[in-house]
Amino acid sequence: MKRSNEPIFWGLFGAGGMVAAILTPVCILITGLLIPLGAFDSNKYSFERASFLAGHWLGALVLLIVISLPMWHGMHRIYHGLHDIGVKTTMAYKLVCYGIALVVTIATAVLLLQLLSA
Amino acid sequence: MSIRQPYVRPIKTSWWLKNTFYIKYMIREGSSIATVIYSLVLLTGLFRLAQGPATFANWLHAMQSPVAIIFHLIALVWVLYHSVTWFELAPKAADIWLGGKRLADSVIIKAMYGLLIVVSVIVLAIVAI
Amino acid sequence: MKVIQTDVAIIGAGGAGLRCAIEIARSNPDLNIALISKVYPMRSHSVAAEGGAAAVVQDHDSFDNHFDDTVSGGDWLCEQDVVEEFVERCPKELIQLEHWGCPWSRKPDGSVNVRRFGGMKIERTWFAADKSGFHILHTLFQTSTQYPSIHRFDEHFVLDLICEDNQVKGVLAIDLMEHEAKLIQAKTVVIATGGAGRVYRYNTNGGIVTGDGMALAYRHGVALRDMEFVQYHPTGLPGTGILMTEGCRGEGGILTNKDGYRYLQDYGLGPETPIGQPKNKYMELGPRDRLSQSFWQEAQKGRTIQGPLGDYVNLDLRHLGEAYLNERLPFICELAKAYMGVDPIKEPIPVRPTVHYTMGGIATDGHCATSMEGLFAVGECASVGIHGANRLGSNSLSEIVVFGAIAGEQAAHYAKEQTLGDSAPLVAMANESLQRALALKKTDASEDPTAIRNEMGESMEAGVGIYRTAEGMQQSIDTLAQLKERYKHIKLTDQCDVYNTEWLYAIELGYLLDVAEAMAVSALHRKESRGSHQRIDGYSERDDERYLKHTLAYYQANQAPTIEYSSVNITKSQPATRSYGAAGEKQHSHQEGPHHD
Amino acid sequence: MTESITLHVQRYRPGQDNEPVMQDFEVPFRLEMSLLDALGYIKDHLDSTLAYRWSCRMAVCGSCGMMVDGTPKLACKTFLRDYQKSGQMTVEPLANFPVERDLVVDMADFVAKLEAVKPYIITKTPRRIEDGCTTQTPAQLARYKQFSMCINCGLCYAACPQYGLNPKFTGPAALALLHRYNLDSRDEGKAQRMEVLNQEEGVWSCTFVGYCSQVCPKDVDPAAAIQLGKVASSKDYLINLLKPGS
Numbered sequence A: 001m002k003r004s005n006e007p008i009f010w011g012l013f014g015a016g017g018m019v020a021a022i023l024t025p026v027c028i029l030i031t032g033l034l035i036p037l038g039a040f041d042s043n044k045y046s047f048e049r050a051s052f053l054a055g056h057w058l059g060a061l062v063l064l065i066v067i068s069l070p071m072w073h074g075m076h077r078i079y080h081g082l083h084d085i086g087v088k089t090t091m092a093y094k095l096v097c098y099g100i101a102l103v104v105t106i107a108t109a110v111l112l113l114q115l116l117s118a
Numbered sequence B: 001m002s003i004r005q006p007y008v009r010p011i012k013t014s015w016w017l018k019n020t021f022y023i024k025y026m027i028r029e030g031s032s033i034a035t036v037i038y039s040l041v042l043l044t045g046l047f048r049l050a051q052g053p054a055t056f057a058n059w060l061h062a063m064q065s066p067v068a069i070i071f072h073l074i075a076l077v078w079v080l081y082h083s084v085t086w087f088e089l090a091p092k093a094a095d096i097w098l099g100g101k102r103l104a105d106s107v108i109i110k111a112m113y114g115l116l117i118v119v120s121v122i123v124l125a126i127v128a129i
Numbered sequence C: 001m002k003v004i005q006t007d008v009a010i011i012g013a014g015g016a017g018l019r020c021a022i023e024i025a026r027s028n029p030d031l032n033i034a035l036i037s038k039v040y041p042m043r044s045h046s047v048a049a050e051g052g053a054a055a056v057v058q059d060h061d062s063f064d065n066h067f068d069d070t071v072s073g074g075d076w077l078c079e080q081d082v083v084e085e086f087v088e089r090c091p092k093e094l095i096q097l098e099h100w101g102c103p104w105s106r107k108p109d110g111s112v113n114v115r116r117f118g119g120m121k122i123e124r125t126w127f128a129a130d131k132s133g134f135h136i137l138h139t140l141f142q143t144s145t146q147y148p149s150i151h152r153f154d155e156h157f158v159l160d161l162i163c164e165d166n167q168v169k170g171v172l173a174i175d176l177m178e179h180e181a182k183l184i185q186a187k188t189v190v191i192a193t194g195g196a197g198r199v200y201r202y203n204t205n206g207g208i209v210t211g212d213g214m215a216l217a218y219r220h221g222v223a224l225r226d227m228e229f230v231q232y233h234p235t236g237l238p239g240t241g242i243l244m245t246e247g248c249r250g251e252g253g254i255l256t257n258k259d260g261y262r263y264l265q266d267y268g269l270g271p272e273t274p275i276g277q278p279k280n281k282y283m284e285l286g287p288r289d290r291l292s293q294s295f296w297q298e299a300q301k302g303r304t305i306q307g308p309l310g311d312y313v314n315l316d317l318r319h320l321g322e323a324y325l326n327e328r329l330p331f332i333c334e335l336a337k338a339y340m341g342v343d344p345i346k347e348p349i350p351v352r353p354t355v356h357y358t359m360g361g362i363a364t365d366g367h368c369a370t371s372m373e374g375l376f377a378v379g380e381c382a383s384v385g386i387h388g389a390n391r392l393g394s395n396s397l398s399e400i401v402v403f404g405a406i407a408g409e410q411a412a413h414y415a416k417e418q419t420l421g422d423s424a425p426l427v428a429m430a431n432e433s434l435q436r437a438l439a440l441k442k443t444d445a446s447e448d449p450t451a452i453r454n455e456m457g458e459s460m461e462a463g464v465g466i467y468r469t470a471e472g473m474q475q476s477i478d479t480l481a482q483l484k485e486r487y488k489h490i491k492l493t494d495q496c497d498v499y500n501t502e503w504l505y506a507i508e509l510g511y512l513l514d515v516a517e518a519m520a521v522s523a524l525h526r527k528e529s530r531g532s533h534q535r536i537d538g539y540s541e542r543d544d545e546r547y548l549k550h551t552l553a554y555y556q557a558n559q560a561p562t563i564e565y566s567s568v569n570i571t572k573s574q575p576a577t578r579s580y581g582a583a584g585e586k587q588h589s590h591q592e593g594p595h596h597d
Numbered sequence D: 001m002t003e004s005i006t007l008h009v010q011r012y013r014p015g016q017d018n019e020p021v022m023q024d025f026e027v028p029f030r031l032e033m034s035l036l037d038a039l040g041y042i043k044d045h046l047d048s049t050l051a052y053r054w055s056c057r058m059a060v061c062g063s064c065g066m067m068v069d070g071t072p073k074l075a076c077k078t079f080l081r082d083y084q085k086s087g088q089m090t091v092e093p094l095a096n097f098p099v100e101r102d103l104v105v106d107m108a109d110f111v112a113k114l115e116a117v118k119p120y121i122i123t124k125t126p127r128r129i130e131d132g133c134t135t136q137t138p139a140q141l142a143r144y145k146q147f148s149m150c151i152n153c154g155l156c157y158a159a160c161p162q163y164g165l166n167p168k169f170t171g172p173a174a175l176a177l178l179h180r181y182n183l184d185s186r187d188e189g190k191a192q193r194m195e196v197l198n199q200e201e202g203v204w205s206c207t208f209v210g211y212c213s214q215v216c217p218k219d220v221d222p223a224a225a226i227q228l229g230k231v232a233s234s235k236d237y238l239i240n241l242l243k244p245g246s
């Protein structure tokens, strides 16, 4: 009997789901609505402050979590969702879906490292 | 020869429109679209940030466009729907027993709502200071 | 015709059939077993049993006590040597079920819990909440799946036994889905087809409980024994007949009439025990025959409650409280709510006596062997001799596992000594039999099988019910004879052979009619009152001189069965007055000196 | 109160119908009447050729599953009174199973799946009758009790779109049964059952739609059993990764 490798993806999916449920809403509220609509003093949202936050190890960690984990979560659901709407999901689909999540994760990490060392 | 002719009912792509439970499931799963796009938006922001103040300002400006605002509004509602369903379902994957009794789902659910509120307030506070 | 050769063929995959199959498979893995059932095993009616199974476990209990309760409960019509072996094997079998995973309810220390049951002196009914039969059946089914030598024939309906010179050679079965007939040639055959409650109109039985195996053996010359003893359970829901387990009363439920009066004290079951303090063999914990008879008496006096679905009395559980009810009787609460619209936590449940169990059945010796070579019978379809004239609740779930194992041992032993003969003559016989069964499909006839079924049920209810008279019984016999005649001309219209239930029900109806006739004729011949057979036409007393005997009904084609009698094996308990409540206690102490329980 | 109710019943008779067709029946209405009673009325008085499975009529044998207005239900526990308002109900065979005849579906695959999860107590050394019952406290019993309540009615399979999309999926009831034995304090066979659980067609075909638990007439909550199965399978996966030489 063949063992599924699903546990890896399910683990990331679960972690991402938790982040998406607890942390993402407030993040969307802040970055997507409050800031663009000018609810904060625009000074606070200067380049300097953003760089400072992303440049601090704690801020970087939070950003990595907020960007990459929900990505794994989302791509996992999209992959299975394709199957739900009748797509015959082959290995290629799996590689593409989780591949995107992996690329985003790596890109985020690289950028953050860049900012950290800057 | 068998006299049986089992009839296999085909499953249409639109099967999930058949009842509200399935529709809700699809909405729940669909929230991943918002999640994924939002992650990409943030990633772009990070990228812009790394490129310097001018590009970052551009990004900030783009975030003010009506399309962006509308997307974030929808995303917020959709992701909150994800939160609600997540909290509702998560206790099923937990099997915590205290003194011969299973920890009630409602306790876990309440705890998670609590967490959502606490985390949101903290983040808002940090950002607002 | 497809021929399948096997060592043992078991008809019926209820509790008895499954236990039998497992016994053979684990002790003789080299023997092939064909386990045939007209429904998937877990649909068998053992699944509906609620209350529990009896076996001595408590230190202050003893095999003798269980023996005494069973024999006196059966009004001394039990085979005492068989009862003796039975009570000794009960604990072993229930422990075996425990090892196989049965979720018996437990005491806080982790040992098995027991509850009170009607007619039992000491609590010894093992239970799995109020789904005991369900858990036993599923445990047995699931356990059976680990044995590769058990070949199941699910949804295969047995049409006939194939016999030669009073020796059974196989079974004719038809695959319901394929409509393909199969001759299952076997060295030995075990019948485990369950009861025949569907002979009556209102009963606690499932639709599949149609006496098939009884009729099959009977038609081939094996006697049906003690068929007049049909148990009415005192607490079925009006209308549907759905059972409210005796466990309700075991846990302390009470029965009241329209005045809110606990009427059982008027019928030799008193004095009244305080509410919430049930006492074994008193009041509500009397045996089923007595309780059902008391209901009838109350109805005569106009003290039952009139409802749209017939008279009823109240089964009151309210004083047990919500938490206790949810723990001990959750299924009862669910059933009462769904089928009666009554929440037992808040209201009493309307109940009335309903046909429940056939004490009689295919006559066997104490080890399940019938008078036909190679043919065994076990479970509710058999009369192995432990229930006598009235079965005690919780003895039959024990019966199906105890005798299921015994039948397995015996059948395996027998099969090992035999060889399979030439199948050609058997195929010819099977083909003939199949043609007879298929000939029922006539579209040009006129009789409606539904009408026949309903008239049979009503006639049995009227003539062979809780109280009986010669006139009433004769009327039922006459009606049955007419119905059997009409049955020959039933009209069947279904042209599609895949899962043709119209034809299936028609064959079952044929089985039912034969079994009903055996019941009615056996009843008419027993000119006394004993256990569940109560006459009010001058034979209201037990008559040990003439009727301390088993009735044997022998099938006669196209006419009423002939009746013979056989002796009852009495070893250590001489017939005495059967009394409960205070009278029972007095009698008991009189016989054995003071008791301390 | 309506005097009668209309039942739209799906018929399919191989050899006669090329595909399922609907047939309407007018059935007299009584307050306590179940759908099973109504089908009985049809069979007895209107059309004796209608085929459906039933037996206990008290929601415990698991025979009478069917789709009622698109929802999987037990006919014997579905009451006409709940459909009185619309005056009609649509009755079809259980979804996701091949239809053999009228309301009768092919259950063979379902039963085979139940058997495949090794649904029996496995011990390293057999227990002996002489040693009596195993000790199991009410708390240990409570751990698995809920998952032992399944009547094998198949409603959850009709509810699960993943089973519909991929019939190889072991499915909710069988996985709940597997979990029931894994949780039993008397059992030592977890490792063997893990193999079934760990497959793609084991717990991993479930996307937690959750409708299985919603329709289950016995509150078995197979969805919970499966999620716990995923947790167990993930742990097993990790341990297997860390195990040297694997």
Ligand SMILES: Cc1cc2nc3c(=O)[nH]c(=O)nc-3n(C[C@H](O)[C@H](O)[C@H](O)COP(=O)(O)OP(=O)(O)OC[C@H]3O[C@@H](n4cnc5c(N)ncnc54)[C@H](O)[C@@H]3O)c2cc1C
Residues within 6 Å of the ligand: C011, C012, C013, C014, C015, C016, C017, C036, C037, C038, C039, C040, C041, C044, C045, C046, C047, C048, C049, C050, C051, C052, C053, C054, C132, C133, C156, C157, C158, C159, C192, C193, C194, C195, C204, C205, C206, C208, C209, C212, C213, C243, C245, C356, C357, C378, C379, C380, C381, C393, C394, C395, C396, C397, C398, C400
């Ligand atoms: C509602 C109810 C509650 C009860 N509660 C209790 C209780 O609490 N305690 C107790 O001790 N007893 C109780 N009983 C009695 C007890 O449950 C039954 O006597 C016992 O379960 C019968 O088991 P069995 O194996 O003999 O038959 P069943 O379980 O009825 O099995 C019969 C088998 O035979 C098969 N079969 C029948 N005819 C054919 C055919 N023609 N071809 C192929 N297969 C066929 C069926 O498919 C089935 O598999 C109760 C009974 C009822 C009805």
Ligand code: SF4
Residues within 6 Å of the ligand: D149, D150, D151, D152, D153, D154, D155, D156, D157, D172, D173, D176, D212, D215, D216, D217, D218, D219, D220, D221, D222
């Ligand atoms: S889990 Fe529930 S719905 Fe599924 S088969 Fe078992 S009882 Fe039926």
Ligand code: F3S
Residues within 6 Å of the ligand: D159, D160, D161, D162, D163, D171, D172, D205, D206, D207, D208, D209, D210, D211, D212, D213, D222, D223, D226
């Ligand atoms: S509906 Fe199906 S997808 Fe999972 S939670 Fe239930 S098995």
Ligand code: FES
Residues within 6 Å of the ligand: D036, D054, D055, D056, D057, D058, D059, D060, D061, D062, D063, D064, D065, D074, D075, D076, D077
């Ligand atoms: S008839 Fe048994 S579950 Fe409905």
